[in-house]
Amino acid sequence: MTLSINDTFDSGNIEVVDASDPQNIRLRIKQDHQSDFxxxxxxxxxxxxxxxxxxxxxxxxxxxxxxxxxxxxxCMSEDRDDWLRVPTTFTNGELVIEHTPTLDxxxxxxxxxxxxxxxxxxxxxxxxxxxxxLRVLGQTLDxxxxxxxxxxxxxxxxxxxxRQHPGESMAEWWMEGFLARMTDSEDPLVIDMLKKATFxxxxxxxxxxxxxxxxxxNACGANLNREWDTPxxxxxxEVKLVRDAMDVNKPVLCFDVHxxxxxxxxxxxxxxxxxxxxxxxADDLAAFLTAYKAASSDFQTEVGYPLTAPGKANITxxxxxxxxxxDCLAMTLEMPFKDNANAPDAARGWSGDRAAQLGNDxxxxxxxxxxxx
Numbered sequence: 210m211t212l213s214i215n216d217t218f219d220s221g222n223i224e225v226v227d228a229s230d231p232q233n234i235r236l237r238i239k240q241d242h243q244s245d246f247x248x249x250x251x252x253x254x255x256x257x258x259x260x261x262x263x264x265x266x267x268x269x270x271x272x273x274x275x276x277x278x279x280x281x282x283x284c285m286s287e288d289r290d291d292w293l294r295v296p297t298t299f300t301n302g303e304l305v306i307e308h309t310p311t312l313d314x315x316x317x318x319x320x321x322x323x324x325x326x327x328x329x330x331x332x333x334x335x336x337x338x339x340x341x342x343l344r345v346l347g348q349t350l351d352x353x354x355x356x357x358x359x360x361x362x363x364x365x366x367x368x369x370x371x372r373q374h375p376g377e378s379m380a381e382w383w384m385e386g387f388l389a390r391m392t393d394s395e396d397p398l399v400i401d402m403l404k405k406a407t408f409x410x411x412x413x414x415x416x417x418x419x420x421x422x423x424x425x426x427n428a429c430g431a432n433l434n435r436e437w438d439t440p441x442x443x444x445x446x447e448v449k450l451v452r453d454a455m456d457v458n459k460p461v462l463c464f465d466v467h468x469x470x471x472x473x474x475x476x477x478x479x480x481x482x483x484x485x486x487x488x489x490x491a492d493d494l495a496a497f498l499t500a501y502k503a504a505s506s507d508f509q510t511e512v513g514y515p516l517t518a519p520g521k522a523n524i525t526x527x528x529x530x531x532x533x534x535x536d537c538l539a540m541t542l543e544m545p546f547k548d549n550a551n552a553p554d555a556a557r558g559w560s561g562d563r564a565a566q567l568g569n570d571x572x573x574x575x576x577x578x579x580x581x582x
Contacts, residue, residue, distance in 0.1 A: 213255040219324040222422030223252035232263045241423040243430030248272040249376030251318040258313045270302025277470030292321040321561040323381040338392040346450040350428040353416040363406040366458040370411040373433040375418030377468030379564040384412040386565030437530035461582040463531045469543040473550040478541040480532035482517025493538040500577030505570040
């Protein structure tokens with residue numbers, strides 16, 4: 210048997226310490242470039258058909274969010290299309306994945322990957338629809354385009370952005386579902402919303418980190434969701450380019466899509482801690498949450514982050530910075546890496562398909578508040 214483990218591909222991340230014994234394969238997750246963050250992994254094992262594997266990630270306990278490994282199951286696919294959960298344990302700081310491949314090529318990942326190749330397909334598909342345009346806001350540090358899709362003719366600007374943290378790949382799966390809904394020319398709600406608003410959509414805020422296999426940062430180690438107060442082209446061009454575009458098309462609503470390592474729920478965080486948070490913003494948020502919960506059985510409001518005390522907001526975070534800068538409704542959606550505890554799926558956990566459906570269902574909530582924004 211010749212067993213090979215490799216990560217040198219789009220979104221790959223693993224270091225092989227020792228692969229001589231299939232029952233004790235020793236691995237380590239690589240840190241984000243110029244950063245201490247790490248947790249995302251994605252690698253292929255070749256040549257292990259019908260061989261019981263025990264894959265040990267030695268440094269899991271010192272990762273960015275160790276609690277993320279509790280009650281977690283790794284994702285596995287043999288066709289790179291259907292991703293299943295496989296037996297996984299976290300003991301003494303090590304993450305242990307046990308699985309027997311049925312084919313000679315199998316991929317393992319922290320969550321269903323969303324590669325930059327698929328991102329390009331997403332953009333190509335979106336612009337094939339009438340009324341959808343693409344503008345490149347500029348380039349990243351690695352020279353990748355910052356893609357921004359626009360659609361609609363209304364006076365109100367709605368900004369939808371995803372994947373500031375590249376390892377949160379569920380965010381771009383959400384975006385795929387949202388765009389599928391927004392390009393349905395026969396959907397009466399879509400038709401109505403495109404008359405009332407113009408949508409500016411950035412499906413991937415961090416293309417460099419996505420390609421490099423990072424968890425949380427861009428090419429120079431910047432955490433983009435801590436760059437919104439004073440972004441720069443030298444450190445965080447992704448944020449600077451998008452915020453400059455927002456200055457031209459000021460948002461009445463900004464929806465920022467993320468994933469949470471620990472909490473097994475879908476929930477929203479608002480800008481309640483801002484110095485200038487208004488009752489109007491609070492009322493708009495409450496109306497949005499009520500409508501979102503009605504539209505999607507996978508969304509809930511009982512579990513989430515603790516509310517930040519008034520005046521204690523971190524203004525470098527997108528939702529807080531945008532709400533403060535533009536006096537608008539700004540929100541962060543968080544989805545689980547694990548599963549939705551309110552509606553568990555033993556085979557797939559929270560998945561790309563379920564994230565896409567949640568994205569599809571979001572328009573109802575936007576429609577519920579558009580007239581009052």
